[in-house]
Amino acid sequence: MATVRFFAGAAEAAASDGAAIDADTIGELRSVLSTQFGAEFDRILGLCSLLVNGTRATDDAVTLAPTDTVDVLPPFAGG
Template sequence: MATLRFFAGAAEAAETETATLDANTIGELRAKLGEAYGTEFMRVLGLCSLLVNGARAGDDAVALAPTDAVDVLPPFAGG
């Protein structure tokens, strides 16, 4: 199971900072996140970047291994 870390608005929408999900690809992970956290979370997820082991995963075909760490990062603003 991939370990997920949610940050800022993504953590608020998921109502948690961490989770584990079993998924073979980023696309499958997105679908399972929608099932687990609902419509509002999916709206936020659409604005987020996903990092797999620190590398941006912009394509739904990116493979996931059970030992991967996925960070869900909403856009940050500030100065």
């Protein structure tokens, strides 16, 4: 199972800072997360960047290994 870490608004929507998810691809991971955490989390997830072991995953076909760490990062505003 991949380790998934939620940050900022994603953590708030999930009411958790992470989860262990069994998924073979980023697309499958998105689907599992949306089902597990609901509509509000799904809305936030659509705005998020996903990093797999520190590298941005821009394609749902990116494969996941059970030892991977996926960070769910909502957009940040700063200054």
